[in-house]
Amino acid sequence: MPKMKSHRASRKRFRVTASGLLRRHQAGKRHLLSHKSGRRKRRLRSPFLKQTAIAKTYVTLLGGDF
DSSP: OOOOOOOHHHHHHEEEOTTSOEEEOOSSOSSOOTTSOHHHHHHHHSOEEEOSHHHHHHHHHTTOOO
């Protein structure tokens, strides 16, 4: 059986933490920022940690074990 290749598009967008959580940046911080409040932009700056069924799929695509 050949080695499983990691999904390159997911590799660029997500990271897997040591505890197995999926880490990603939040959407909504690229453009149209003038009308968004500073509080909202600050909260969007922090990474988002997730552990759901979809996150498990992405961790598998990245070559990690769940």
